[in-house]
Amino acid sequence: MIKLIGLVPLFPLIGFAINGFFGKKLGKKLSGGIAVLSIAASFVVSLLVFMELNGIANKSQVVNLFSWINSDTLSIPFSFLVDPLSSIFLMIITGIGLLIHIYSLGYMSHDEGFARFFTYLNLFVFFMLLLVLGNNYLVMFVGWEGVGLCSYLLIGFWFKNTEYNKAANKAFIMNRIGDLGFLLGIILIFFTYGTITYGDVFAKAHTGSETIITAIALLLFVGAMGKSAQIPLYTWLPDAMAGPTPVSALIHAATMVTAGIYMIVRSNIFYSSSEDASEIVAVVGAATALMAAIIGCVQTDIKKVLAYSTVSQLGLMFLALGVGAYSTAVFHVTTHAFFKALLFLGAGSVIHAMSGEQDIRKMGGLKKALPITYLTMGLATLAISGIFPFSGFFSKDEILAYAYEENKALWFVGSITSLLTAFYMFRMFFLTFHTSFRGTAEQKHHLHESPKSMTIPLIILAVLSVAGGLLGIPAAFHGSNWISTYLNPIIMHKNPSTLSHETEFLLMGIATAVALVAIYTAYNVYQKSNVLPAENEKDMRPFERFAFHKFKVDEFYAFTITRPLNMFSTALGKFFDNQLVDGFIEGIGVVVKWLSGVVRQLQTGNIGFYIFSMVLGIVAIIFWSILK
Amino acid sequence: MSTLLLNIPVTQYMFYFLSFVAILCGMMVVISKNPIHSILYLILTFFSIAGHYLLLNAQFLAVVHIIVYAGAIMVLFLYVIMMMNLNEKDEPNKKVFLKIAAVGSAGLLLLTLVGSLKGAEKMVAAAPLNTNVGLIKNLGQTLFGEFLFPFEISSILLLAAMVGAIMIGKKDPVK
């Protein structure tokens, strides 16, 4: 089955082609069916590949598809690598992708761009699979760019809204900055090692000097910053919520934004060989986690809260990467994919029921109308808050344990982040589902539980969110930590935990206590005292207002980068383009016009004259050929 | 016997004669003022060219040439001219200067043509003479073997030309 790995990305590609070319003619049922079936087929193949890989000893299977680029020193085959890391991502992408496709059938059923939506979604899955399956950096880069494109298309899916288009542009441009770093990293790898195939590069990695390795690691990290929304390139992700909610769940929570983590785990040898790079990754991750969590506490748009939560969780994953806990980061990617996809889909269900309302101040008391959504989202909220025994508890605690071991300050920031996480998640949860309804009467009349196609994925994801922790039960619980063992072959320098079980339990206790305190506070404020986030900005306290405006980062970027750049290009456009280039081009036009006016005199319309000139022309041609 | 015959320059004389007729009639085509005379001289030219074909062992082509050109195409020309009722008076005159220029450039053309074909005789391979090349059997084998597809295409061309000629030639529908 591993030999047939090419089928995994092929199915979504076929679905994309069919929907892209004939989507409108097929009708909603057929085009949706094709999209879902293509992902389902790809999921089945992935599952078989995963099981086969589990059964064999050689856990690094390369499948050569065809020779892609072949020139003198550069030889790049288009080949896929099936190993523990890519197989885990394979399962996440196709599995969650399948659930979200099914969910979208219901969510997008009233949208006129139904077929277009599934076209983009299938294309996204294709590129994402390419990204994780590629056996060299270039194939990964193709997937990397492809998912960026699909993200752009899907954020601007409702392209009639100018704001959404701006958000799409923002995401794309921010990602371009990161992509440039990634590309430079690849080029540097090629220059240093003469190859970009994973196996060869990693085998030679130690031959590079420390500086070069650090440079490579940092350049790759710039790419990861863009794609995985880390400081300073994170601002696109909250705006990306302009896209349809299933897109936010699939692309901007579960899969694409974790590409950066995948890339760093894949290239872990560079990071474990470079102390400085790792430190920067950890610090950036921790700062992002904390900052996004603070902003998340004051947001009132349900999707924005989740978006900042995603940024914050991604920050935690980078913190894990920075302290050398690569398998833990993957573990958290997995559990995060479960509960964050669930949260987004649940939010989508809520928005669906509220006829498009996203402001949590206008919700409230929805638990009666949406029992399934309420229950599943509740489980996901518990999971993300890190309550035992839900999945988030295990992965987050593992990260905090590694952080504690490496650097107490990082651990402290991480703990604060998880405190805030529990707080804002329950704030959102209470405001949405508890207390009394605050929307209009019309909305209240309209409230309804979502159709089966939407609730079933919710239920499945809820089960996974609850049980996902089983993948990595730590030794302290007498677990085997399957995911860590499974990922062992691809981690070059292991960083075994030396913490005693007692310390570990202590850390867990602290984390749980912190989370419980946060939940209790949220309960007190929003459930019991019925406090509502301020409607008016003037009612906010200064810091709250500052956080509500996302610390004015967008304005800062606009002032320091966008505006000078705009002024520069305007000046350049006015002088260089309008005067120089246009003058040159128009000059050519004037000359040609004048010349043709002269030459036109030859066009007499007299056939006799034409024949004459033809004969003379033939004579000239023959004469010339004789002379030659 | 055969060596004796080979030395007889009868064919040489035939070549001279036929060439003389061809060139003379060709010039008459251009010179005569009456279009009908021009066409009749052209027919004579074609007959002499057919004679050349015979001298060159292209018997089948000679026959086809007479049938197609003298028999069909030229009759078509005469028919059209007569239908239009053209005669000497209708022949428009060109200016003398233009005529001189035309002859001059034609002379140039002749010069360059001869010059360009100067080396051509060396390309004649010393292939064994095969007098049967122009026989219908040989030609047919080549035509329906190597050139079968172009042959079929040319039949479509003729059909298209026929349809086209009828379409163009018929009277405009009354508007």
Add this chain to the structure above:
Amino acid sequence: MRGILLQSAIISTPIEWYIMLSAVLFTIGACGVMVKRNAIIIFACVELMLNAVNLLLVAFSSYHSDASAQVFVFFIMAVAAAEVAVGLAILSMIYRNLKSIDINVLSKLKH
């Protein structure tokens, strides 16, 4: 008897002569095209040029003992026949509309 007689034509007449003859005929045709103003005669002169080329093809074919060139002559004849049919139809149409086939009258290409 006839075969031997004709075979000798090839031997006794060098190919240059045929080349010359063809070139002269071709030039006469070209000259006619340039001198004449009657479209039908111009057409006839084009036929003369075509035949000059045909003659050269046949001459080379015989000297090479290769039937391909004669097949080409065959095709040229077919094309010429088609051309004449369509061309004369066009000319008669022009005559019907303009009452003239003087090419100087046909200067519509200018516009």
